[in-house]
Amino acid sequence: MANFDQLSAAQIAAGVRAGDFSATEVARASLDAVDSREPQVQAFLEVSSDLALEAAERTDQARARGEELGPLAGVPCAFKDNMHLVGTHTTCASRMLENYESTFTATCVRRMLDAGATPIGKANMDEFAFGSSTESSAFHRTNNPWDTTRVPGGSSGGSAAAVASGEVTVSLGSDTGGSIRQPASLCGVVGMKPTYGAVSRYGVVAFGSSLDQVGPFGRRVEDVALAMNALVSPGRDPLDSTSQDCPVDFLEHLDDPIAGKRVGVVPQLMEVQGLTDEVRDAVNGAARALEGQGAQVVEVELPNIASAISAYYVIAPCEAFSNLARFDGVRYGYQEQGCATLAEQTSLSRAHGFGEEAKRRQMLGAYLLSSGVYDTYYYPAQQVRTLITQDYERAYEKCDVILMPAAPRTAFKFGELSDPTQMYASDMFTISNNIVGNGGVSVPLGLGRDSGLPVSAQLQGPAFRDRMLLQFARAIERAYDASGIVAPDFAGKGGDLA
Amino acid sequence: MPLSQEDVAGIADYARIALTGDELKEMTTYMNEAVELLKPITEYDLDGVEPTFHPIGDLSNVMGEDVVDDSVRALPIDVALKNAGSSEGRYFRVPSILGSEEGDR
Numbered sequence: 020m021a022n023f024d025q026l027s028a029a030q031i032a033a034g035v036r037a038g039d040f041s042a043t044e045v046a047r048a049s050l051d052a053v054d055s056r057e058p059q060v061q062a063f064l065e066v067s068s069d070l071a072l073e074a075a076e077r078t079d080q081a082r083a084r085g086e087e088l089g090p091l092a093g094v095p096c097a098f099k100d101n102m103h104l105v106g107t108h109t110t111c112a113s114r115m116l117e118n119y120e121s122t123f124t125a126t127c128v129r130r131m132l133d134a135g136a137t138p139i140g141k142a143n144m145d146e147f148a149f150g151s152s153t154e155s156s157a158f159h160r161t162n163n164p165w166d167t168t169r170v171p172g173g174s175s176g177g178s179a180a181a182v183a184s185g186e187v188t189v190s191l192g193s194d195t196g197g198s199i200r201q202p203a204s205l206c207g208v209v210g211m212k213p214t215y216g217a218v219s220r221y222g223v224v225a226f227g228s229s230l231d232q233v234g235p236f237g238r239r240v241e242d243v244a245l246a247m248n249a250l251v252s253p254g255r256d257p258l259d260s261t262s263q264d265c266p267v268d269f270l271e272h273l274d275d276p277i278a279g280k281r282v283g284v285v286p287q288l289m290e291v292q293g294l295t296d297e298v299r300d301a302v303n304g305a306a307r308a309l310e311g312q313g314a315q316v317v318e319v320e321l322p323n324i325a326s327a328i329s330a331y332y333v334i335a336p337c338e339a340f341s342n343l344a345r346f347d348g349v350r351y352g353y354q355e356q357g358c359a360t361l362a363e364q365t366s367l368s369r370a371h372g373f374g375e376e377a378k379r380r381q382m383l384g385a386y387l388l389s390s391g392v393y394d395t396y397y398y399p400a401q402q403v404r405t406l407i408t409q410d411y412e413r414a415y416e417k418c419d420v421i422l423m424p425a426a427p428r429t430a431f432k433f434g435e436l437s438d439p440t441q442m443y444a445s446d447m448f449t450i451s452n453n454i455v456g457n458g459g460v461s462v463p464l465g466l467g468r469d470s471g472l473p474v475s476a477q478l479q480g481p482a483f484r485d486r487m488l489l490q491f492a493r494a495i496e497r498a499y500d501a502s503g504i505v506a507p508d509f510a511g512k513g514g515d516l517a
Numbered sequence: 518m519p520l521s522q523e524d525v526a527g528i529a530d531y532a533r534i535a536l537t538g539d540e541l542k543e544m545t546t547y548m549n550e551a552v553e554l555l556k557p558i559t560e561y562d563l564d565g566v567e568p569t570f571h572p573i574g575d576l577s578n579v580m581g582e583d584v585v586d587d588s589v590r591a592l593p594i595d596v597a598l599k600n601a602g603s604s605e606g607r608y609f610r611v612p613s614i615l616g617s618e619e620g621d622r
Contacts, residue, residue, distance in 0.1 A: 122596050215572045229571050257581075261573065329557040340532065347533075349609050354602025361614045362533070368602075370535040378534055382525070382544055383551050385532035399558050401568035406561075408569055440550050456572020482572075 022511045023048040024185030027503065028094045028242040031188060032135065035078065035093035040516050042082075042093030046075035046137045048514045049095035053139065053186045055513030061161050062171075062181035064100045066140040067107050071095070074137050089135030091249055096136040097181040097190035099144050101224040102233075104128045107138075111224050112156035113146045115352045115372035125222025126256045127191055127233045134249035139187050142177030147343065148198055148226045149376045150174050151445035152436065157374050160433060163206060164506035165472055169430040172202030172445075175236070179206040182236045185505035185514065189246050190236045195227045196331055197426075197449025199234050200461040200477055204425035207463045207473025207501065209243045209492065210236045212449075214482045215456035216263035219256035227338035228261075230331075230453040238503050240462070240493045244269035247485070267486045277494045278313025282306060283418030285321050293444055295428045297467040298474055302424050305464055305476040308498035309422070309491070319414040319421065323406045327451035330407065332443060333387055333400035334454070340384025346372065379439060408455045415481045420491050424448045425461035425477035429470040448477055458485040462492045463501040473501075519549045 023031065023045055035042050050068055057063060078092050098104060101111045103121040110116045124132075132138060145155040153161045153176025161176045163169040164184035171180040175192025179202035182190050192199040194212035203210025211234040218233045225231060235246035251265040284306055289299055306316050348354040348368025349361075355371060358364035373381070387396050414421060427447055436442045452459040459479045467474040476495060480488040496502045505511075525545045529536045536544060585591075594607050603610040 119600050122592055122600070261571075263573070326557045326561075329555045332551065333555055333558060344533075348602060349611055350597075351600035352602075356602075358612050361611050364612050365533045366530075366535040369533055373534070378536075378540075379544065379547050379551075381532055381534065382528055382548060386520070386528050386548060386552075387555075389528070389531070396555055396558055398568060399561060399563055400555075401570055402563040402566040403558055403561060404569040405566050408572075438550075439547060440554055443554065454572075 021516060022514050023516050024052060024505045024510060024514055025503070026188070027239050028091060028188050028237065028245050031094050032088065032090055032092040035082065036088050042075035042078035042137060043072065044516055045093045045095060046071045048516050049137070049139050049187055052512065052514030056184050056186050056509045059162060059167050060164055060180050060184045060186065060509065061159050062142055062177040062184065062186060063097065063140045064110060064112060064143050064158060064177065065107055067138050070106045071137050071139050074132060078135055089133065090245055091131065092135035094136045094189060095139045095187040096131055097139050097142045097178055097187045098128055099175050099178050099192045100141040101144060101148060101193060102128050102191060103222040104138060104141070107141050109141070109224065111147045112144045112158060113372065113374065113377065114157045115346055117353070119351055123222060126219035126258060127223065127250055130249050130253060131191065131246065136189070136249070142175070142181055142190060144177055145174035145376070146374045147224070147377050148174040148193060148195055149339070149380050151197070151201055151442055153177060154433065155374055155376045163430045164509050165207060166430060169432055169472070170205065172205035172426065172430065174198040176202045178236050179203050179208055179210065182206070182208045182238060183506050184509040188237070189242050191233055192236060193223055193231055193233050194453065195230045196335060196453050197446035199236065200449045200459055201426045201445060203236055203461040204475035205430040205473065207475070207504065207506070208236050208238055209240055209460065209462055210234065211243050211247065211460040211485070211489070212452065212458060213247065213485050214458040216261050217265040217458070217483065217485060218250045219259040219262045221256055221258040225342040227335040228342060229338060230335060238505065240489055240496050241270070241273065244273055244489050265483065269486050269489055272486065272490055273493050275490055276313065277309065277491055279315070281315045281317050281418040282309050283317055283319035283414055283421040285324070285421065285423060286318055287320065288324065288423050288448070291447065293427045293447065294424060295469070297469040298424050298426070298428060301464045301467060301474040302422065302476050305495055306422055309494060311498065312494050317418050319417050321410045321414060321451070323403065323410050324451050326403050327407055327454050328443065328447055330400040330403045330454055331450045333396045334404070336380045336384035337388050337397055338384070340381045340388065343377070343381055348372065376439065404454050407451055411455050411457065419480070420488060421479045423477050423479070425475040429467050429472035429474060452479050457482050458488055460488045460492045462495045463499065464495070465499050465501045520545060520552070
């Protein structure tokens with residue numbers, strides 16, 4: 020029989036339901052693939068073999084009892100290591116939380132497991148999600164499965180690489196400024212940041228609370244749609260006051276034609292400094308592909324979008340400083356020993372527990388929130404946020420979705436972007452959507468003409484029109500031969516279904 | 518006016534992050550570069566523009582029944598304490614808050 024990495028999530032669930040193979044066999048195949056591929060990929064911080072086999076056995080027993088199985092029955096899934104799952108550590112790739120044992124399970128994780136998914140492990144990330152390359156992980160780097168000398172993107176780099184290498188079928192990441200869409204682009208997989216509020220953030224370690232959103236990765240648009248259903252179908256989460264009811268079936272209308280719909284392109288964005296020719300041309304090609312399916316391409320303007328990165332680097336560090344103040348070394352986290360006072364213990368625990376970028380972001384936030392400075396940056400940044408939101412509202416009067424790059428360039432080499440503020444530009448196309456709270460999805464367009472590495476388009480849409488985004492993503496997928504592909508160096512390495 | 522190392526040391530104190538001399542120097546360089554990146558925000562005429570503190574602007578408070586549902590989120594004491602660096606009985610243990618001459622080591 021085939022290697023499990025060739026099967027879609029729906030095929031795995033259907034196969035388990037039909038008895039073609041058991042959930043336990045799929046779990047073993049995924050763990051076997053992890054064994055074979057992980058030495059080169061290093062996507063995981065923790066592999067939860069016992070939890071995986073227990074969950075798979077529960078699925079198999081439920082089937083034996085004749086119970087209805089969930090839509091993700093037996094589907095191997097990885098979770099970013101900022102998501103709590105009882106029975107695993109939740110480290111946020113930080114020394115601060117190196118020994119932290121999850122004390123509860125995040126709603127997003129719980130919902131994937133309730134839908135039948137098998138938890139294979141916890142994926143590597145930039146420390147506390149501060150970064151775009153996963154290089155700031157305190158524990159190890161993650162390699163891009165398409166070229167292991169290059170970064171997978173970030174901050175959800177482990178989640179993207181685990182899917183791209185075929186170690187798992189789907190994964191969850193979180194996106195505060197592009198941390199799902201950018202690594203999805205660099206690793207050649209589909210990655211969705213839903214509209215703010217669509218998915219519960221309960222149990223996900225907070226970075227920027229008005230920006231963070233959880234979403235899925237998959238090698239097919241359909242797999243991402245299935246995961247979205249699992250995440251939203253139980254309705255709003257009473258444990259997250261910002262979570263909203265999102266009563267849609269993401270599979271319904273997924274294959275509907277897009278003829279007659281309007282795709283916005285932003286000419287100003289396609290000329291931005293740092294965007295490579297191959298990415299620009301590939302995204303223009305995607306516009307033509309959508310046109311070829313009957314969509315109408317219209318030009319729209321987002322006049323204030325150039326300021327989005329500045330607004331973000333005010334808002335996000337301020338929220339991060341506020342959120343990370345809880346790491347005081349008392350209730351959990353690294354604790355400096357032998358201190359005379361609590362203040363000394365706090366300052367030294369934070370100095371020695373946090374890595375460089377985590378310290379930088381918090382220092383920046385602390386400065387921006389200080390008296391006098393607040394009025395110069397923080398308040399105006401929130402006003403600029405209004406202007407950017409209004410830009411999008413006007414644009415969506417003229418179009419249904421906006422098409423643009425997901426990342427300015429394909430995967431870069433380790434250490435290539437050594438200056439922190441240079442790294443921040445990696446998110447130039449994704450950040451504005453977090454500022455306004457709308458959904459976005461990154462869809463593979465095959466390999467770039469110059470680099471030979473994965474290139475993606477990004478589709479952005481109005482708030483809570485995430486299903487329509489996936490319908491457009493599916494249209495792009497139809498036009499390109501990039502669906503379901505595992506990075507060639509890893510495809511079929513371990514993971515045969517006996 | 519760029520931030521000086523003394524300014525950054527003050528911020529580090531406020532942020533409760535003890536930085537060494539070399540770290541202070543690097544942090545000062547970073548902070549000044551990062552603040553430069555934020556400049557576009559200061560160049561707008563924003564008179565009359567309402568701020569957006571949250572992406573879901575029309576959210577209103579959700580009122581719930583005032584009932585305790587321990588089954589959902591309250592952590593048992595042993596679970597709440599298991600990640601603490603030091604604890605004693607049912608409590609987290611911390612060094613002296615105000616400090617003393619001998620210290621509390």
